[in-house]
Amino acid sequence: MRKEVQQYVQAKPILQKFIREQPRWYRQLARQPGDLQSFELAALHYYQQTIPHKVEKITSTLEMASFMLHILRSMRQND
Incomplete structure (x- = not known):
């Protein structure tokens, strides 16, 4: 080489x-x-270090955070 x-x-x-x-x-x-x-x-x-891979990883993380926030809000409303 x-x-x-x-x-x-x-x-x-x-x-x-x-x-x-x-x-x-x-x-x-x-x-x-x-x-x-x-x-x-x-x-x-x-x-998986390309820009599309990184965007997908960020999107997945945001979706998970949004889901968790939605669950917490629904739990508060039930109390």
């Missing part, structure tokens, strides 16, 4: 972890260093 690609991967812990779990990317980057952007995108998808 090229030195600059190796340094880029070592600078980001999430990429280091991903390349250890998915060794095919090590071979892929050694053969085609230009696939670095695809590698990083694959890592973000694998760990």
Whole structure:
């Protein structure tokens, strides 16, 4: 693997972890260093760190909080 690609991967812990779990990317980057952007995108998808994943997680959290608030209000009204 090229030195600059190796340094880029070592600078980001999430990429280091991903390349250890998915060794095919090590071979892929050694053969085609230009696939670095695809590698990083694959890592973000694998760990669900893309913007749509984050929005979905926030939405889910807000829905749960809203549900809990609704339950608390209904409990107060029953007392």
